[in-house]
Amino acid sequence: SITYTGRFPYIIQVDGKTLIPDFVVDGKKKVIETFGRYWHTEENIREKIELYKKAGYECLSILEPIDKSYNKFAEGQLGRILEFTHNGYEIVSIKEIDKSKKGRYSSLRIWDVVNLHCEPYNNFFVNGVLAHNCNYGEMWENDKIGLMERNIRHVRWIKQIDEKMKVIDYYWILKEIVGLEELEGTGYSSTLFDTLLLRHSSLVLPSKSHESHTKYEGAYVMQPQSGVYDNIAIFDLTRFYPQILLSELLDPAILDSYKKQNGDSGWDGYKDFAQKYISDGKPAVWLDIVRDMSKERVRLQNLPEHREKLAGLKGILNSAYGVLASPAFRLYSPDIPERITEVARNTIQSLAEDVRRWGYEVIYADTDSIFAQVPRDKVDELEQKLNDKLSDYGDFSIKLDDYAVKILFTGAKKKYCLISEDGEIHITGFEFVRSDASNFTKGLQEEIIRMVLTGRENEIVEFLKLKTKEIKSCKLEDIAISKTLSKELKEYTGTQQNYILAAKQAPWLRDLKQGDAVKIVYAKNYPHSVAVYQDESDLPDKVDVDFDKIIDAQITKKVEGIIEQIGISWKEIQGQRRLL
Structure with missing residues (x-):
């Protein structure tokens, strides 16, 4: 007999028995582990298999579909499956399947192996097994075991993130540095400094003023010229803002006394006033704290055993x-x-002018950084000249942070990518958002960037031509974009995106609610030019895909701004000759 209270059973069969995760089949514990690229890593799978074995399960079977419509993918998956055979795991079934089959399970026999697909409530299936469900409410009602397993996975992932990033250690250090009794307050800068001032000088701060936020001009960010540049030295000012605070003697108590005596007369006489204020022995607690912490940071910066405390002081x-x-x-x-x-704006702009005067081109500047085009053998000399010049502006220092063999700007601030002299690629400001890309186009923008930075520009045109050709033969599930509803459909008012308008008109989505995910495909034969669905079989008509819109949204707009920097226009991808 099979005991199972969940909503979604297995639809596969091994040794004549239907197998169900974490349930007893004919009085004997048995489980099938699926292995895929979708949410588990190989390490996760191996770890879980060992846990099941220790718990007494016969965890010997791994199923993986081979999709005959994707030969390269199938070959790669087969290789990964065969790797398990070397570790004593039995492969139950490797079977070619046809992903074009209609319906969910209606046309499948109990022993058929089915590929990954998605049902309502973001229920992900591999081989017909419910493996991941993104809706807590539905899981609580219908699949408590699945909910438990999901929570276990999340705890494991959080633990792995913490082991790598040392997040808890960081906040624990903050707690110890400032003298907080509880860890909860370490997430708020105001609480950290309230406590620091109390512990440092027994200073009890005034009540909050409840003033509104006052806007002011921020840091200097240079508007870059779009293009690809070689040999860029990136210099960073060290501890720039704390050093400005110390150099300018900026302290709330001093400023308050200065304003009481002089009114809002500007900063011209402030520094002289501050120096006298301090020499008279009056308290400047803010400056004292920043100065003491800066000294401690310098003392610890070359002591690796104190790197956690150093990170806390820096924060x-x-x-x-x-x-x-x-x-x-x-x-x-x-x-x-x-x-x-x-002060920061004036300093960085003046330094940039100095660099130009010395014969080097400044490509970009941002807050506390200068990007200068300079031969590698001149970098140390330029760094020394910059540090000598900085003595004119205050007690500042600058150092080389990175040297880019090649860097690409698209013309937008805070948006560039580079390859360092050690071969590492750094990408800043490009939003690789998975939700606005289909399975087919995920990673496309990053791949183009890598081609540009690694000298493979001559491959780009053919690569993109191939992509625009291949996308037209894709199945719906590969070109659809996923969106999750942030609220109930009826709560979307005013200007609404096309997929929301279309979803409101779709009878097959009448049970849609907040937190549910839908698939979206540009279509010529559906309202508002989009087909919106959770399961493809629910759509009343075959989708007449608008590939022109899909290519424009998922390929052209993602890469056009990048390839233009190396002289490639989208017209060339479309088959027109490059203009000279």
């Missing part, structure tokens, strides 16, 4: 600027962060 020092700009902080002093950004 606190970096927030010494921002917390003063927050109305939620008891010492809210927007004039100070405004002054810090003013």
Whole structure:
């Protein structure tokens, strides 16, 4: 007998028995583990198999479909499956399947192997087995075992992230540095500095003022010229904002006394006033804290055994600027962060002019960084000249942060990609958002960037031509984009995206609710030019796919701004000759 109370059973059969995850079949524990590329890593699979074995399950079977419509993918999957045979695991079934079959299970016999697909409530299936469900409410009602397993996976992933990033250790160090009794308060800069001021000098801060936020001009960010550049040295000013605060003697208590004596007369006489204020022995607790922490950071920076504490000190020092700009902080002093950004803008712009005067081109500058085009053998010399010049502006220092063999700008601020001299690629500002790409186009933009940076520009045209050709033969599931409803359909009002309007008109989506995911495909024969669905079999008519719109949204707009920097226009991808 089979005991199973869940909503979704297996539809596969091994040794004449239908197998169900984590359930007893004929009085004997048995489980089938699926192995795929969808949400598990190989390490996760191996770990889980061993856990099941220790629990007494016969975990010897791994099923994997081979989709004959994707030969390369099938070959790769087969290779991964065969790897398990070397570890003593039995392969139950490797069977070619046809993904064009209609319906969910109606045309499948109990021993058929089916590929990954999605049902309502984001229920993911591999080989017909419910393996992942993204709707907690549905899982609680229909699949408590699946919900439990999902939660276990999430805890495991969080643990792995923490082991790699040391997140808990970081916040524990913050707690110890400032003297907080509980870990919860470490996520708020205002709480950290409230506690620091209390522990440092027994200073009890005034009540919050509940003032509104005051806007001020931020950091200087240079508008870059689009293009690809070689040999770029990236220099960073060290501890820039904390050093400005110290050099300019910026302290809320001093500023308050200065304003009481001089009114809002600007900064011209402030520094002289601050120096006298300090020499008279009056308290400047903010400066004392920043200065003491800066000294401690310098002391620890070459001691690897203190790297956790060093990271904590860096985090606190970096927030010494921002917390003063927050109305939620008891010492809210927007004039100070405004002054810090003013000094920072003047300093970085003056340095950029110096670099140009010395004969080098400044490609980009951002807050505390300068990107200068300079031969590698001249970098040390330029760094020394920059540090010598910085003494004119204050107690600052600058160092080489990276050297880019090649860097690409698309003309937008804070958006560039580069390859370092060690061969590592860094990408900043490009949004590789998985939800706005289909299975077919995921990773496309990043691949084009890698081609540009690694000298494979001559492959790009043919690569994109192939992609635009292949996409037209894709099945619906491979070109659909997934969207999750952030609220109930009826709550979408005013200007609405086409897929929302279409979903409201679709009778097959009448049970759609907040948190549900839908698939979207540009279509010529559906309302609002999109076919919206959860399961393809629910659609009343075959979709007349609008491939022109799909190519424009998923390929052209993703890569056009990049390939233009190397002289390739989208017209060339379409078969027109390049204009000289």
